Amino acid sequence: MELRRGTRGPVLVLDDGRQLTLDSDEESIVACVSHAHMDHLSGMSSGVALMTEETRLIFSARGARYRNHMPLQLGGSVRLLGGDVTFSARSSGHMLGSAVFSVDLDGLRLTYTGDMNTYPSVLHDPAEVVSGTDVLVIESTYGSPVYRFAEREQVYASIVGWIRRVLEEGKVPAFEVYAAGKAQEVIALVNTSLEVPVVVSRAVGRVAEVYRRTYPWLDFVVEGTREAGEVVRGGGFVYVSNRRAPTAWRSEWAVATGWALTRTFPGYDAAFPLSSHADFHGLLEYVRSTEPKLVVTVYGHSATFARFLNRTGVKAISLDEKPLIRMI
Numbered sequence: 001m002e003l004r005r006g007t008r009g010p011v012l013v014l015d016d017g018r019q020l021t022l023d024s025d026e027e028s029i030v031a032c033v034s035h036a037h038m039d040h041l042s043g044m045s046s047g048v049a050l051m052t053e054e055t056r057l058i059f060s061a062r063g064a065r066y067r068n069h070m071p072l073q074l075g076g077s078v079r080l081l082g083g084d085v086t087f088s089a090r091s092s093g094h095m096l097g098s099a100v101f102s103v104d105l106d107g108l109r110l111t112y113t114g115d116m117n118t119y120p121s122v123l124h125d126p127a128e129v130v131s132g133t134d135v136l137v138i139e140s141t142y143g144s145p146v147y148r149f150a151e152r153e154q155v156y157a158s159i160v161g162w163i164r165r166v167l168e169e170g171k172v173p174a175f176e177v178y179a180a181g182k183a184q185e186v187i188a189l190v191n192t193s194l195e196v197p198v199v200v201s202r203a204v205g206r207v208a209e210v211y212r213r214t215y216p217w218l219d220f221v222v223e224g225t226r227e228a229g230e231v232v233r234g235g236g237f238v239y240v241s242n243r244r245a246p247t248a249w250r251s252e253w254a255v256a257t258g259w260a261l262t263r264t265f266p267g268y269d270a271a272f273p274l275s276s277h278a279d280f281h282g283l284l285e286y287v288r289s290t291e292p293k294l295v296v297t298v299y300g301h302s303a304t305f306a307r308f309l310n311r312t313g314v315k316a317i318s319l320d321e322k323p324l325i326r327m328i
Contacts, residue, residue, distance in 0.1 A: 001106065003137070003296060005323035008042055010112065010137055010298055012103065012327075020085075020103065021046060022112045022137065030080055032087065034114025035098035036180055038062065048080065050087055054097025054210065058180055061206040074099060090128035092116035094276050095181035096211055102130045108327065111290070112137040115299075117275070118282035119152055122188045123215065127278070129289045135327065136292035137319075141277045142258060143297060143305030149261065149279045159186075159272050160193045162254065163238060167196065172239050172251040176268075179203040179242035181276050182256060184211045184218070190238050191219050197231045199223055201241035280305070287314060296325060 002013040006024030013019055021028040023040045031043025033051040036058035043049035043066070050072045059066065072078055074097075077088040089099040094115045102111040109132050116127040116139060149155070166173040177183045183204040190198050198220040200208060205222035212218050220240070221228040231237050232249065244253055253268050258275025265271045278286065283305060287295055295316040297306045302318040309316035317325055 001108075001327040003110075003135075003319070003325045003327055005298075005319045008040070010296070010319060012110065014105075018081075022101065023114060030085075030087070032099075032101040032103075032112065034092065034101065034112070035095055036062070037095070037115070037178070038064075040114065044068070050078070050089075050101070052089065052097040052099055054214070055099070057210045057213075058097065058207055061210050062180065062203075072099070088130075090130055091125060093118065093121075093124045093127040096123070096184070096214060100127060100130060102133065108134050110135040110137065110327075111292070113139050113286075115139050115141065115276070116278055116286070118278040118286050119149075121152060121185060121276075122156070122192060123185055123211075127286065129286065131290075133290050133292045135294045135296060136287065136290050137296045137298060138283060138287065138305075139277070139299045140283060140297040140302040140305040140318075141300035142275070142279045143283055143301035143308075145280050145308070147258070147261060147279045147301075148281055149258065149273055149275060152274075155272055155274050156189055156193070159189060159254075159256065159274070162270050162272075163190070163194065163196070166252045167236060170235075170250065172235075172237060172247070172249050174239040174241065174244075174247065174251040174253045175256060176241055176244045176253060177256050180207045182274070183240050183242065184208055184215075185274070185276070186238075186240050186256060187218055187220050188215065191217065194238075197221065197234075197237045199228050199231055199237050199239050201243070203242045204240055284308075 009023030019028040021031045025042040028046045031046035031049045036055045086104040088102045092098040092100045111130045111133040163173040254270035256272045256274040260271035261273040302320045306316040306318040
């Protein structure tokens, strides 16, 4: 059995040559699709695409519709390939429906984190640790020691303070954020911290409607609707969009992304380091809690994170540096 670097994510190659893909967009007998961000869209040409129902619904709301979808809810398991392989899903804490997948076969448990967050947010609990993991395939987007985020409550307080100031100045606080995940977190933060209406772009609204199935208390109106028109005429609202566009009202624009920790965003009035990924220390703690025999790092700073783990006595390989790993 081998693990190789695929077109987007890892590919597990069985001894008989059959493939299981992990967020990799190529043909396989079973594809594990970890969450509904478009850079992880995969498995449409596979025999079966395993994902949570929330992931399928969010992809559908974004125009990507699966015909080969097999639902696997968080906390659940399914046996496939004649019962020889067991697939299980646990929450990755990254966004609604995001999953850490474990694959059990031939006495080995491989766990793939997908994108994950190890800290609680206003919407999600931290990523779940999968006990008994032999091989941990872990995302390393922020796998460099330079990435240490402030406590989330501290970042939340900064965002709320900025919103209050902008509103007091008679302007609209506007956020340009990812349409899926980050936008809904900002909506939830405003809903739980301020008594201020939220207007969202259409793309954000389509995904937020899926979130409402799980969080019925989410309160927002979609631009272009009669309800949104009434809110805009009344003033004193927050605008959440997936893209920055000219508005009819005076506004200040902010971004909310983990990259704000190390990058500048010219032309924006504020940038908040709010990430739905684990930072370096969160990744390190997840590895220590999982206690795998081997760590395979993928995405982002995978090489840096693997080198650090090896220096601390944890056997680790970067799939970016070694694109083919013999597992057994």
